[in-house]
Amino acid sequence: METLNRTVTEFILLGFSMGHQEEILLAVLFLAMYITSLAGNILIFCIVLGNTQLHTPMYFFLSNFSILDIMFTSVISPQLLWNLFSGDKSISFSACMAQLYFYFLLGTVEFFFLTSMSYDRYAAICKPLHYHTIMSSEVCAKIGLACWLCGFLSVLCPIIQISRLSFCKSNSINHFFCDSGPLLELSCSNIRFIELMDFMLSSVVIVGSAILTLISYSCIISTILLIPTTSSRKKAFDTCATHLTLISISCGISIFTYVTPSQKETLNAHKVPAILTTTVCPFLNPFLFTLKNESVRDALRKTVRKTRDIIIECFLTTRKGNTVVLGESH
Structure with missing residues (x-):
């Protein structure tokens, strides 16, 4: 990619405005969260893989989500930890473009998987007699493949366009990783088309996932309210509550960060939600959304x-x- 852009060979990630000692303390915290996130998600994947009772569509999606969390946080955390511990904020142009691509690829695939999980819950609660036919192993495999393929295709074109821009204003990125908004701010090329394309794709993926999930859960809640016994209603609500919470947090943060026509005025405010999505959520997900499940605990x-x-x-x-x-x- 460096041959396509002759104006810069590396970027400087400005990260957080604090002294080196404070950065070391922050790095220790992030390192502990990163290791815990890896251990928790690997544990979930191994439990699901090694227990035949958990070879169901619901746990198929949860185990895939664990793999995505491992990959997603690993795209950002190692570079972030190196920058904080060493004080070296530089990142090569190729590494920056690779980080940008995989960040958006894995984030997009996560949204598709979250939407698929809402459909799985809809089929399980609203169509229980036909559930195993609707969500057969073949169907689950096709859904998983479609999620990855759609993520790959939707992200590829914008990243290629960004890699061809001229970055002549500065090589200092006002962020702790290579995000699209801060990168576009450094370009002296015409970025209107790329901004519009980013806005449209983000809207389709994020808002589309939120709408499809809301439709699924509208049907789910209507069905749950018709269940005669309180204990059965509570069990059904508990099964869906964690997934609904997870997608609400993900959609809320992503809409604030990316579904805006222009991000120039809010770039400084994007660091906190970015920390939540890249570090905190992968750390919490195994404990809040999977290990609290009774079947997984058993x-x-x-x-x-x-x-x-x-x-x-x-x-x-x-x-x-x-x-x-x-x-x-x-």
Whole structure:
């Protein structure tokens, strides 16, 4: 990509306006959150993969969401941690464009998966007798593939256009990662078409996901209210509440950040919601939206007991073998 842009070879990520000692403390906090996020999401994926009782559409989407969280936070966090710990704020042009592409690719795919999860909940609650036909393994695989393909195609064109711009105003990005708004601010090319394209694509993905989710949940809530027993209604609401909370937070932050015709006036205000989406949410998601699920907790307890039994058995076998060897030596 550097051959397409001869005006700059690297950018400087200004990040946060604070001293180096404060940045070190912030880096330690982000590092702890990043490691916890990786561990939590890897644990969820392994639990779902290793437990046949969780091989259902709902947990198929949750495990995919865990993988997306791992990849999404890994696009931003390593570079951010390096910048904060070392004080070196530079990032090459190619690395910046790659970070920009994968940030929007994975973010877009997450929205598509969240929308698919709302359809899965609609089928489970509103069409229970036909659920396994509607959400068969083949259908789930096709939905997953479509989410990735649509994300790839929708993000590719804007990123190619941005990579071809001339950045002659400055090479200092007023952000802690390569986001589209701060990058476009540095360009001396005509960016109106790219801004319009970004606005239209963001509106279709984010607002479209929110509308489809609202339609699904309108049907879901109407069906739940018809359930005769209070305990069954509560169980159905609990199943859907976490997903609805997650997509509400994601849509709210993304609409504020990206679904605006021009972002020039609010660029400084974008750092806090960006921290929430890139660091805090991937850290909280495993605990708030998956590990609180009773089925996942049961599977986790079984896995822990099984692992404990294997360790004890290996220890006893090793100890018995050592005893036999010592006895023979005497």
